[in-house]
Amino acid sequence: MASARDSLWYQVKKNWLAYLYISPFYILFVVFGLFPILFSFFLSFNSWDGIGKMQWVGLSNYVALLKDRLFWRALINTLVYIGLITHIIMLSLALIIAFLINSEIVRYKDFFKIAYFAPNITSSVAVSIIFLTLYGVQYGLINYILQSIGLKPIDWWGGTGFWVKPAIMILFIWRWLGWNVVIYLAGLQSIPTELYDAAKVDGASLFQVFRHITIPLLRPVILFSVILSIIGTITTFDEPYMLVGSMGGTNNAGLTLGLYLYLTGFEWGKFGYASALSYLMFILIVIISIINWRIFSRRPTQ
Amino acid sequence: MKKFLLVFLTFIFLVSTVSWAVAEAVTITLWGWSPWDEAFKPILPEFYKKYPNIKVDIKIMSNPDVHNKLLTSIAAGAGAPDICGIEIAQIAKFASKGGLVDLLKPPFNAGKYEKIVVPYKWHESLTSDGRLIAFPWDIGPAAVFYRRDLFQKAGLPSEPASVQKLLSTWDKYIDVGKKITIPGKQWMIENASSIFYIYYAHQDFFDKEGKVAVDSPRALKALTIAKKVRELGLDAKVSMWTPEWQALIPDGKIATQIVGCWFGGFLKTWLDPNGAGKWGIVPIPETPGLNWGGSNLAIPEQSKHKEEAWKFIEFALARKTSQIAIYKAVDFFPALTTAWNDPIFYEPDPYFGGQKQRLLFINIAKQTPIPVVNPNDPMAESILMQHVANCLDQGIDPAKALKDAADEIREKAGIK
Numbered sequence: 001m002a003s004a005r006d007s008l009w010y011q012v013k014k015n016w017l018a019y020l021y022i023s024p025f026y027i028l029f030v031v032f033g034l035f036p037i038l039f040s041f042f043l044s045f046n047s048w049d050g051i052g053k054m055q056w057v058g059l060s061n062y063v064a065l066l067k068d069r070l071f072w073r074a075l076i077n078t079l080v081y082i083g084l085i086t087h088i089i090m091l092s093l094a095l096i097i098a099f100l101i102n103s104e105i106v107r108y109k110d111f112f113k114i115a116y117f118a119p120n121i122t123s124s125v126a127v128s129i130i131f132l133t134l135y136g137v138q139y140g141l142i143n144y145i146l147q148s149i150g151l152k153p154i155d156w157w158g159g160t161g162f163w164v165k166p167a168i169m170i171l172f173i174w175r176w177l178g179w180n181v182v183i184y185l186a187g188l189q190s191i192p193t194e195l196y197d198a199a200k201v202d203g204a205s206l207f208q209v210f211r212h213i214t215i216p217l218l219r220p221v222i223l224f225s226v227i228l229s230i231i232g233t234i235t236t237f238d239e240p241y242m243l244v245g246s247m248g249g250t251n252n253a254g255l256t257l258g259l260y261l262y263l264t265g266f267e268w269g270k271f272g273y274a275s276a277l278s279y280l281m282f283i284l285i286v287i288i289s290i291i292n293w294r295i296f297s298r299r300p301t302q
Numbered sequence: 303m304k305k306f307l308l309v310f311l312t313f314i315f316l317v318s319t320v321s322w323a324v325a326e327a328v329t330i331t332l333w334g335w336s337p338w339d340e341a342f343k344p345i346l347p348e349f350y351k352k353y354p355n356i357k358v359d360i361k362i363m364s365n366p367d368v369h370n371k372l373l374t375s376i377a378a379g380a381g382a383p384d385i386c387g388i389e390i391a392q393i394a395k396f397a398s399k400g401g402l403v404d405l406l407k408p409p410f411n412a413g414k415y416e417k418i419v420v421p422y423k424w425h426e427s428l429t430s431d432g433r434l435i436a437f438p439w440d441i442g443p444a445a446v447f448y449r450r451d452l453f454q455k456a457g458l459p460s461e462p463a464s465v466q467k468l469l470s471t472w473d474k475y476i477d478v479g480k481k482i483t484i485p486g487k488q489w490m491i492e493n494a495s496s497i498f499y500i501y502y503a504h505q506d507f508f509d510k511e512g513k514v515a516v517d518s519p520r521a522l523k524a525l526t527i528a529k530k531v532r533e534l535g536l537d538a539k540v541s542m543w544t545p546e547w548q549a550l551i552p553d554g555k556i557a558t559q560i561v562g563c564w565f566g567g568f569l570k571t572w573l574d575p576n577g578a579g580k581w582g583i584v585p586i587p588e589t590p591g592l593n594w595g596g597s598n599l600a601i602p603e604q605s606k607h608k609e610e611a612w613k614f615i616e617f618a619l620a621r622k623t624s625q626i627a628i629y630k631a632v633d634f635f636p637a638l639t640t641a642w643n644d645p646i647f648y649e650p651d652p653y654f655g656g657q658k659q660r661l662l663f664i665n666i667a668k669q670t671p672i673p674v675v676n677p678n679d680p681m682a683e684s685i686l687m688q689h690v691a692n693c694l695d696q697g698i699d700p701a702k703a704l705k706d707a708a709d710e711i712r713e714k715a716g717i718k
Contacts, residue, residue, distance in 0.1 A: 049677070050373045052398035069710070129545060136546035137539050138486070138555075158539055158695040247688045250695045266370055268681040268714075269395045 044275035054272075061276035071277070073252045074260040075284075081165045082172060082256060083233045090173045091180060091225060095218075098184035099210055113185065116178035124175070128242030131171045135243070157244065161253025164244055168254050171239050176232070180225050187221030188214065223296035227289050234281050237262060257281050328610050329357040332599075333372065334387035335365040337632050342618065344627040349617050356610045365389060372602070376401040382602035384611040388436045390426060390596045391504040394679040396436075397429040402600045403608060404433040410601075410612050412437060415620050423637040425672045426505070427598055435600055437615050440634035442562025442595030443666035444500050445583045447569070450655060452488060452557040456481045462657050466584040472497075472527045475558075475587050479536040482557045492540050492547055492556045494532040498524045498690050500560050500586060503594035505673035507682035512717065515674075516686050517701075517708040525693060525700040532694045552577060560586060562594035563663045567633025570653050578653045583662055591669030596637065635663060678715045685710050 012019055044061055046054040065071050101112050119127065134141045135156045143153035156163045191214065199209050215222075237258035240248060246263045248255025257277070265274030332338075339360050346358065361383070363371065369392045375381035376396075388396060396402055405412035412434055416424055423438045446469060450460040458478065459465060469475050479490030491497065501524045502516070509515045531537055538556060540547045550556050552574040559565065569577060586592055599619060601611045618624050625636035626644045636642070642664050650656040676682070686707045693703035 049395070049398050050377050051396065051401045068714075133545045136544075136549075139546045139549055155539065157541070160696055247684050250688075250691045252688065263684065266366075266373075267684065269373075269677075270681075 040275040040278055043272050044279050046272045048271045049269045050271050057272065061273050062280070064273065065276055065280060070252060070255065070260060071280075074248070074255045074257045077165070077248070077252070077254065078234055078236065078256045078258075082169060082236055083230065086169045086172055087226070087229050087233065089169075090177055091222070091229065093173070094177055094180035094225075095184055095215075095222075097177070098181045098188055099214055101181070102185060102188040103206070113182065116181045118178065119175050120179045124238035125242060127175060128171065128239060131167075132243060135167050157249055159250070161249055161251035164249045164251075164253035168240050168243055171243065172236070175239070176229070180229070183221060183225050184218065187218050191217045219296055223292060226292050226296070230288050230292070231285055234258070234285055327355045327357050328607050329359050330384035330605075330607050330611050330614060331359045331361060332385040332387075332614075333361050333363060333368050333383045335368055336362055338362060338387065341628045341632045341634060344631050345618060345624045348624075349614065352617070353610075353613060356613065358614060369395070372396075375604070376602060380604060382604045384601065384605040384607050385614060386600050386602060387439075388598050388600050390598065391680065391683075393427065393436060393598060394675055394677045396600070397675075397677050401603060402435040403603055403605075404435065405437055405601070405612075406432075406434045409609060418620075418638060418640045420637050420639055420667050420670075422593065422667075422670045422672045423596065426596075426675055428675075430676075436598030437600070437619050438596075438637040439598055439619050440564075440596050441637045441667055442503075442564050442593050443635065443663040443670065444503070444560065444562050444586060444592040444594045445590075445662065445666060446586055447559045447561060447565055448582050448584065449554055449557050449580055450582050451554060451580050452482055453478075458482075460582065462582045462584055462662075465582060469584055469587050472587045476527070476530060476534065476536070479531065479557075480534065483534075483536045485535055488555045488557065489538040490536040490557050491531065492538050492542060492550065492559060494528040494537040494539075494694055495687065495690050496542070496560050497528040497531060499687065500592055500594060501589070502683070502686060503562070503592070504679060504683065505593075505675055507679055507686060507711065508674055508676040510674055512676060514682070514708045514711050514715075514717070516682065516711065517704040521704050522700055525690060525704060528690070529694060529700055533697075548573065554580065562596075563635050563666075564595055564633060566654070566659065570633070579655045581654050582657055583654060583659045585662070585666060590666055591671060593667070593670050593673070596635075635667075678711070681714055682711045685714065 043054075045056060045058055047057045047061070048054045097112075097116065100106055101109050106112065133139075136143065137153070137156055137158075140153075140156070147153050154163055156167055195213050195217075196209060199213055204212070235258045236256045240254040240256050240259055241262070243249075244254040246259055246267055248259055261274050261277050261281070264270050264277060332342075339362055342358070342360060349356075349358070368387055369389070372382060372386045372388070373395065403410070415437075419438050420441060423441050427436055427438050428434055448465060448469075453460040453465065456478075458468060458481065468478055475490075482488065483490050498521075501520065507514065507516050515521075532539075538550060540550060542561075547556075551559070551569075554577075566583070569575075569581060574581075599615050601608050601615070605611055618628070620638065622638065622641045622644070625638045625641040626646060628634055629636055629641070630646065647660040647664060648658060649660070651659050689703045689707035689710070692698055693700055
């Protein structure tokens with residue numbers, strides 16, 4: 001029968017060796033990827049402390065989360081401060097740096113590429129400890145410099161928690177700038193040099209080249225980096241955890257969704273609640289990615 | 303060549319069968335954090351002599367890893383060790399049924415040790431339904447560690463007996479703080495929140511009936527004192543364990559540190575190893591019977607060698623000579639009261655300027671009341687300390703901060 005021959009199982013049986021070779025990835029994915037994803041979805045409708053019996057609670061984890069002051073604080077911190085502000089600064093900086101490294105006016109390009117990328121491959125814990133030293137209240141290098149030029153020292157972790165956000169943002173930008181620079185560089189190198197040459201012949205300035213050639217042609221790469229950055233932002237954990245601990249410091253100024261997930265799950269032992277939170281984060285990522293995709297995939301005018 | 307290979311394989315086969323026959327020994331695994339390998343080193347040779355058929359495999363991980371991995375392996379139903387360390391701050395997480403064996407039941411019958419373990423530690427290790435899920439190891443009687451040299455420089459007495467009088471109340475503590483603190487140079491304490499924290503280190507967030515107790519008069523008093531210390535600028539506003547704190551302590555910029563007795567071991571080994579003679583210890587003003595920290599050993603239900611594991615726990619924790627050896631090695635203060643009559647507790651400690659500091663901690667431990675432990679403690683602690691930080695940093699009224707904390711804990715714990 002022809003239809004049996006075309007069936008999936010027949011094909012699998014016939015090519016079993018090939019499937020065997022590619023199976024390690026799928027087995028690992030099912031165990032460490034798919035199962036946790038499905039199980040945490042199931043967990044999000046339960047109340048569970050990790051040891052005792054699970055108790056079906058329906059949507060009440062989600063309802064409680066939407067009423068939770070700390071959830072909204074974490075959401076705003078993550079989206080507005082670390083998300084929006086940090087990324088506008090970081091991605092524009094990365095684009096400018098990549099453009100400069102790629103342009104003819106910069107020498108030792110490889111040196112700059114490595115220098116900007118190096119922070120990204122260092123351990124986030126080690127980096128955070130170094131930044132903690134910089135941000136020291138009494139002994140910190142930044143406060144020392146401020147005081148020696150006659151300014152008031154910064155109370156990084158105190159007050160209303162105003163300085164907690166910049167502290168995390170600076171560390172975040174420092175760490176992830178190089179990564180975005182490298183992505184943009186790769187994108188820039190795919191832009192044909194003829195376009196630049198033509199612009200030069202027409203007498204375009206560096207800014208005009210940047211505005212009318214680089215940015216429009218880099219659109220897909222920018223979309224890619226923005227979406228990855230958003231996912232990275234919503235799951236931000238290491239940096240604020242090392243700097244201000246799992247409650248996010250005074251006034252919860254540094255509390256991110258990633259931190260709150262860890263806090264509710266692993267410190268407070270509310271695994272159902274934490275799973276519900278992770279699914280809200282997932283929905284959030286999907287929504288924001290769609291919005292981004294809509295904005296950036298519009299065909300450039302002209 | 304072929305013949306050689308055959309002989310070789312036969313040899314390997316023989317050796318492996320022989321060693322299979324000899325090694326009937328049971329290996330028990332133990333999870334813990336640094337410096338537990340150092341702690342057990344002095345007692346292991348004797349243990350092996352007594353129980354030649356038991357081997358102990360100690361796995362050192364970071365402290366949060368031990369607890370998280372234990373929790374996941376209990377949830378997964380496999381992968382747990384035979385013995386696992388549990389810090390007192392984390393014990394509430396494991397209090398719900400299942401996962402860890404009740405040591406009061408046969409064949410363990412740990413109940414016979416109740417009268418030789420310091421009462422507050424014993425009760426701290428019990429669940430609300432009366433199970434003992436982890437055997438008490440060490441305790442953290444809390445005290446004020448102070449810098450003799452800073453007291454001297456401020457023209458104050460520096461011997462423990464007179465400093466104890468000098469710091470007998472919190473008002474006096476604040477007066478001394480004003481004399482010692484030099485803004486921007488040296489401070490009375492590293493962070494005002496520590497004054498509050500010592501009253502609520504991992505416990506007493508709820509009362510016996512399970513009602514939230516963080517807005518009690520005791521909490522209000524502690525927070526009012528802490529706020530006064532902050533407003534007078536007596537604290538360095540530095541958090542414990544940060545790199546900055548680790549620099550300020552050995553530099554002699556912090557006059558007092560209010561912590562558990564384990565801090566003495568930290569000072570000697572890594573925090574201020576050159577500080578011999580510069581430190582002294584006195585009880586906490588007004589409320590000397592406080593505790594911060596300590597750990598226990600538990601046996602997971604999954605363990606296939608529960609009896610061997612229990613033999614090791616008994617040998618290490620319920621036996622005076624082992625506890626003294628561990629105390630000498632890593633400064634883990636024994637919860638085992640029978641260990642307290644050892645001569646070491648009556649010896650002057652050269653690091654603390656010849657003070658008999660160990661005796662002081664016995665006295666503190668004897669005065670410590672039985673705490674209330676609740677499964678929601680870890681959550682209550684983080685929410686409470688958050689509101690304490692808000693109160694100190696933003697000048698929120700202490701009573702309001704504590705009420706807010708209590709409301710939020712009630713909401714999150716789902717109680718009225």
